[in-house]
Amino acid sequence: xxxxxxxxxxxxxxxxxxxxQKKSAEEAADTIPVGVSNRHVHLSQTDLDxxxxxxxxxxxxxxxSQPGQYACKETVTVxxxxxxxxxxxxxxxxxxQTQVEILAGDCFKLGAKTxxxxxxxxxxxxxxxxxxxxxxxxxxxxLMIAQRHIHMTPADAERFGVHDGENVCLEVEGLRGGILAxxxxxxxxxxxxxxxxxxxxxxxxxxxxxxxxxxxxx
Amino acid sequence: xxxxxxxxxxxxxxxxxxxxQKKSAEEAADTIPVGVSNRHVHLSQTDLDxxxxxxxxxxxxxxxSQPGQYACKETVTVxxxxxxxxxxxxxxxxxxQTQVEILAGDCFKLGAKTxxxxxxxxxxxxxxxxxxxxxxxxxxxxLMIAQRHIHMTPADAERFGVHDGENVCLEVEGLRGGILAxxxxxxxxxxxxxxxxxxxxxxxxxxxxxxxxxxxxx
Numbered sequence: 001x002x003x004x005x006x007x008x009x010x011x012x013x014x015x016x017x018x019x020x021q022k023k024s025a026e027e028a029a030d031t032i033p034v035g036v037s038n039r040h041v042h043l044s045q046t047d048l049d050x051x052x053x054x055x056x057x058x059x060x061x062x063x064x065s066q067p068g069q070y071a072c073k074e075t076v077t078v079x080x081x082x083x084x085x086x087x088x089x090x091x092x093x094x095x096x097q098t099q100v101e102i103l104a105g106d107c108f109k110l111g112a113k114t115x116x117x118x119x120x121x122x123x124x125x126x127x128x129x130x131x132x133x134x135x136x137x138x139x140x141x142x143l144m145i146a147q148r149h150i151h152m153t154p155a156d157a158e159r160f161g162v163h164d165g166e167n168v169c170l171e172v173e174g175l176r177g178g179i180l181a182x183x184x185x186x187x188x189x190x191x192x193x194x195x196x197x198x199x200x201x202x203x204x205x206x207x208x209x210x211x212x213x214x215x216x217x218x
Numbered sequence: 219x220x221x222x223x224x225x226x227x228x229x230x231x232x233x234x235x236x237x238x239q240k241k242s243a244e245e246a247a248d249t250i251p252v253g254v255s256n257r258h259v260h261l262s263q264t265d266l267d268x269x270x271x272x273x274x275x276x277x278x279x280x281x282x283s284q285p286g287q288y289a290c291k292e293t294v295t296v297x298x299x300x301x302x303x304x305x306x307x308x309x310x311x312x313x314x315q316t317q318v319e320i321l322a323g324d325c326f327k328l329g330a331k332t333x334x335x336x337x338x339x340x341x342x343x344x345x346x347x348x349x350x351x352x353x354x355x356x357x358x359x360x361l362m363i364a365q366r367h368i369h370m371t372p373a374d375a376e377r378f379g380v381h382d383g384e385n386v387c388l389e390v391e392g393l394r395g396g397i398l399a400x401x402x403x404x405x406x407x408x409x410x411x412x413x414x415x416x417x418x419x420x421x422x423x424x425x426x427x428x429x430x431x432x433x434x435x436x
Contacts, residue, residue: 104421116393116424147393169396175334175365176419178387179397201394203322204422206334 029159031212032150032170035065035194036202039106040089041076041130042099047139051076051132058092065192066151068093078102079129079136082111100128100143103200116145118184146198149184150215151191160215163187170195171216176206179216247377249430250368250388253283253412254420257324258307259294259348260317265357269294269350276310283410284369286311296320297347297354300329318346318361321418334363336402364416367402368433369409378433381405388413389434394424397434 048056052074059073072090078100085106099122107113114126128143129136150168157163164187170180183195195213202208266274270292277291290308296318303324317340325332332344346361347354368386375381382405388398401413413431420426 104424105417175400178399181396182393198422199323200418201422204416204419206322 031214032152032193032195034202034207034209034211034213035196036199036207036209037101037146037196038089038199039078039085039102040071040091041078041101042091042095043130044096044098045094047098047130047137048094050135050137051130053134056134058090058094060092064091065194067190067192074132077131078106078110079131080110080112083109084131085109097122098130098137098139098142100130100139101146101198102143103198104145105200112143114143114145116147118147118149118186146196147182147184148180148195148197148201149186150193150195151186151188152193153189153191154187156191156193157185157187162215169216169218171214172205172207172211174206176204178205180205180213249432250370250411250413252420252425252427252429252431253414254417254425254427255319255364255414256307256417257296257303257318257320258289258309259296259319260309260313261348262314262316263312265316265348265355266312268353268355269348271352274352276308276312278310282309283412285408285410292350295349296324296328297349298328298330301327302349303327315340316348316355316357316360318348318357319364319416320361321416322363323418330361332361332363334365336365336367336404364414365400365402366398366413366415366419367404368411368413369404369406370411371407371409372405374409374411375403375405380433387434387436389432390423390425390429392424394422396423398423398431 043051048058060070061073063070070092072092074090075087076090078085078088099119102110102114112126112128115124117125122142122144125141126143127138127140129138152160162168162185164185166185168183168185170183172178172180180201197205197207261269266276278288279291281288288310290310292308293305294308296303296306317337320328320332330344330346333342335343340360340362343359344361345356345358347356370378380386380403382403384403386401386403388401390396390398398419415423415425
């Protein structure tokens with residue numbers, strides 16, 4: 001190759017790289033990253049005190065994608081009438097009310113019936129027993145399967161043309177792909193753009209923490 | 219009420235009952251019952267001999283919905299490089315080739331990577347170790363996640379307007395509802411009409427053995 005050929009080759013590569021980057025940015029703007037939640041527990045300070053001792057403070061293990069939220073070093077045992085699940089991760093910080101988010105498949109193991117609902121909407125949910133190193137808590141309600149949802153900022157909502165509380169469908173590509181109906185948009189100023197599904201939903205749809213989904217307009 | 223009123227009431231009830239029955243039959247004709255498969259193993263006679271002893275015969279526990287297929291009393295341990303799953307049910311009768319159908323979530327526990335494919339299409343699937351009471355088998359391939367599919371007879375296929383091998387979408391109602399793409403139609407004369415999904419797909423979509431789904435034409 002003479003000098004001219006080399007120059008043309010370099011130029012072509014640079015143009016291709018820029019086009020690819022632009023294409024990838026356009027695709028990314030249209031899609032939403034996926035976050036996969038395994039079973040976990042949010043605790044009130046009162047319940048944290050009972051399980052781990054008076055005035056106990058949770059110890060952060062790692063930050064989660066939603067600002068201010070973190071996985072803790074601490075775990076509890078979730079106990080139902082028919083069985084128990086050990087080492088269920090606590091997510092911090094503490095909340096007003098204890099909330100135990102399980103997978104649909106856990107209901108059989110625990111011998112507990114519960115319902116699918118949005119985080120915080122615990123009225124009518126089943127009770128559950130939690131056991132920690134210093135004691136146990138029998139919560140009258142708070143056992144739930146999380147309804148899939150998308151966290152986003154007002155700017156994201158404007159970009160996607162959706163609003164807080166809107167019920168949207170998600171499109172998933174791939175051999176196990178399809179459409180997930182009844183996905184709720186949750187808009188707050190402090191959100192990180194992410195669609196939350198649980199482990200069973202992720203496995204059923206071939207999704208993981210590197211996947212992206214689209215809002216499906218039909 | 220005089221005799222005439224009583225007669226009219228009885229007549230009205232009879233008409234309503236017949237209308238309801240007709241409506242329910244029409245709805246049933248349009249829908250497909252769901253069968254939920256947990257992880258399970260099909261064995262070749264050679265592998266059955268190695269695991270349970272020479273000339274071993276499987277013992278039926280209960281018949282399955284597909285004619286001639288049954289769950290056996292026997293179970294095996296499925297072992298991967300990182301972990302094992304005990305008491306995995308064997309389904310009979312024996313087949314030409316051993317096939318180990320696991321859930322996507324089992325891959326983490328076993329430390330095994332595998333692929334989603336149709337029953338019997340095992341070329342390129344991962345190997346796996348099975349352990350029984352009389353020995354173990356190291357299968358070179360056969361570990362798979364079953365691709366969802368619908369069993370039906372030629373008469374069913376004609377009624378639904380689909381053909382053997384067709385890739386269809388399924389519509390699921392309910393809070394966890396949506397569309398399942400890439401569901402394969404399998405037509406044989408001896409089929410019982412049933413859509414097979416695995417436990418994770420069922421949990422993700424709020425389905426169980428009493429559910430019915432529809433073929434979604436878009």
